[in-house]
Amino acid sequence: MTTKFIDMKNFSLTPYGRYPIDGTDNGETFRKQFLEPAFRDPEVEKVIVNLDSVQEGYEYGSSFLEESFGGLVRSSGIAADIVLNKLEIRTAFEDYIQEINEYIKRAAA
Template sequence: MRIDIALDFSEKPFGRFKSDGKFSGERFRDEFLIPAFNEEQGKIIVYLDGVSRGYGSSFLEEAFAGLLRKQITYAQVKERLVIETADEDYREEIWDYIEEQWHRQSLKV
């Protein structure tokens, strides 16, 4: 499955929570990523390029690291999530957030 954020969601993604606006990281996670993990098999490719203003850290952290807070396991994310972008910094930032969340959860056990 391939999700193009600019085409499938918004050219102007912004904010962490739904209360921040209709194109928040929380909404993207809940309406696009979680259904993809629960209903699809195989890789989930998220294409980041094409948005008009880039991505804020709050959007990226909530959308991607938030998967682990919503019962998608680290192993599932690591195995199935593919980030496509010309900007390597975004890919690294997303995986850093995912790793940080995984470590926080590991410390709670």
């Protein structure tokens, strides 16, 4: 079994929006290109996402975070308990971790 490390800077320094219509660095694209493959890979037991490698001072919007992480459950059909058990968010901002966990739980309801 392996760990998949996803560093946000490899996607965008300023991720923004929910859908492609909002711009190229949106939550749906991040989910489909980075998160889904990691969560669907049977060899990956832990997915670590580093949020803090974006542009200094950047703040994530709720639409990006909800679509990226809540969308794993709602749109991609991955069970919330699998996402919550495999996912580790690395950030200096505890609020992001709580927010992401809440989006995942709400998507399952």
